Amino acid sequence: xxxxxxxxxxxxxSIPLFSLALHFHVFSLDLIGIHVWRQTETQTVINNFxxxxxxxxxxxxxxxxxxxxxxxxxFPVMQWLIALLYKIFGQHIYxxxxxxxxxxxxxxxGMFYLCQGVFKNKGIGxxxxxxxxxxxxxxxxxxxxxxxxxxxxxxxxxxxxxxxxINTDKIKYIAFSAVFLCIATLAKLPFIIxxxxxxxxxxIALIRKTLPVKNLLKIITxxxxxxxxxxxxxxxxxxxxxxxxxxxxxxxxxxxxxVGHVITGTIVSVLPELLVNYGSLLFFxxxxxxxxxxxxxxKTYFPLFAFWGxxxxxxxxxxxxxxxxxxxxxxxxxxxxxxxLIAYSSWWLLAQGRFLRTLSVICLLVLPITAxxxxxxxxxxxxxxxxxxxxxxxxxxxxxxxxGSLCITYNDCSSYILLYYIDRKGWSVNENxxxxxxLSSYVSKxxxxxxxxxxIDTFAGIKAxxxxxxxxxxxxxxxxxx
Numbered sequence: 001x002x003x004x005x006x007x008x009x010x011x012x013x014s015i016p017l018f019s020l021a022l023h024f025h026v027f028s029l030d031l032i033g034i035h036v037w038r039q040t041e042t043q044t045v046i047n048n049f050x051x052x053x054x055x056x057x058x059x060x061x062x063x064x065x066x067x068x069x070x071x072x073x074x075f076p077v078m079q080w081l082i083a084l085l086y087k088i089f090g091q092h093i094y095x096x097x098x099x100x101x102x103x104x105x106x107x108x109x110g111m112f113y114l115c116q117g118v119f120k121n122k123g124i125g126x127x128x129x130x131x132x133x134x135x136x137x138x139x140x141x142x143x144x145x146x147x148x149x150x151x152x153x154x155x156x157x158x159x160x161x162x163x164x165x166i167n168t169d170k171i172k173y174i175a176f177s178a179v180f181l182c183i184a185t186l187a188k189l190p191f192i193i194x195x196x197x198x199x200x201x202x203x204i205a206l207i208r209k210t211l212p213v214k215n216l217l218k219i220i221t222x223x224x225x226x227x228x229x230x231x232x233x234x235x236x237x238x239x240x241x242x243x244x245x246x247x248x249x250x251x252x253x254x255x256x257x258x259v260g261h262v263i264t265g266t267i268v269s270v271l272p273e274l275l276v277n278y279g280s281l282l283f284f285x286x287x288x289x290x291x292x293x294x295x296x297x298x299k300t301y302f303p304l305f306a307f308w309g310x311x312x313x314x315x316x317x318x319x320x321x322x323x324x325x326x327x328x329x330x331x332x333x334x335x336x337x338x339x340x341l342i343a344y345s346s347w348w349l350l351a352q353g354r355f356l357r358t359l360s361v362i363c364l365l366v367l368p369i370t371a372x373x374x375x376x377x378x379x380x381x382x383x384x385x386x387x388x389x390x391x392x393x394x395x396x397x398x399x400x401x402x403x404g405s406l407c408i409t410y411n412d413c414s415s416y417i418l419l420y421y422i423d424r425k426g427w428s429v430n431e432n433x434x435x436x437x438x439l440s441s442y443v444s445k446x447x448x449x450x451x452x453x454x455x456i457d458t459f460a461g462i463k464a465x466x467x468x469x470x471x472x473x474x475x476x477x478x479x480x481x482x
Contacts, residue, residue: 128343436461
């Protein structure tokens, strides 16, 4: 422990070096892998900011070409900033990946700042940053364009600055914290629950009368004013949402999973394998024991963390039908408290006898390996999460049709992936949905080309609309429409 305290800067310096080395082969890859749907959705918004309307209030996608193509979901602050970099340096996928990677590093160092503020120890802060960086789910998404990355980073700094206020009583940290909470909420609505940490502090201060009322009113006012932009945005756009995120488990239009199965699967598989990392599992489990053994629940600020955890669990239960066992990035809000617990227990274990100390050092050292082994297979170019012909021939496909032409892609339930890969606007049609009448409708609206990877071009009603076959490789065919 003394060694770590003396050399914590080496740990902090090594994190980006190791992470960059292990991720280096990914930076030049186009978007593939788990949740490529969400990745291409984000990247499409970036591309449209770059090549079209740069107004941050008007994020657009490539699909639904018979509409204005506006796609107002989360406030696209990260997407807009990356598009700005495109305007400066040019449009390259590695700029997107590098930017998201840098955002991830700010998250890592935010965890260091938060943890050393909580425990008043830079050594334990560096251990926390190290373990956090090798969470497999964080490791995977830290080079993938997802607004959740940006929201997580801002949320971490929100709590870190608030704890800096607790330690110093300087109101400037309240302002910093409130701004970051606003940006985190704008970037991804669920992160508004990080305000529960602040709420519990105010409630406890009122009950215990530990702060003058005027100080509490000042804190409340700063947060209330800073949250106005986020609340205004969602008040504007949420009524137009068609997904089940707002209604949560009460959305009767969704096929509800077996809640017990999802909870069990999350605890048994997703939590240790993707969120924690098997190398940190010892620390995570020991952490709960130490909370009881060391009577941490009697500490002054433990209720803040407890209430924070309760609101996170409530969020999970409310959105369980959306999260299921698939949407692991929905669990990003859980990462900071998980790794504060891991840091606390790992530091305690490192101070024990030779066996536990040696075992803990081994666990810490294997974290990059276990994260790499679990996550790297997700970047599989042979199984990218869609028809690999689109990945293999993407440059040829993008040259195949004139710029500005409207295209139809078939067998894409996402509405984003295939239009992203051909870099055209138009319509994406799910499998078994395209019929002659719908095809006629799209042609009347300007559709000029049809991309197929199934045999529906043999159907008489479809065949009647097909003109020249322009591309035919592997399972993929492209037709000019009559």
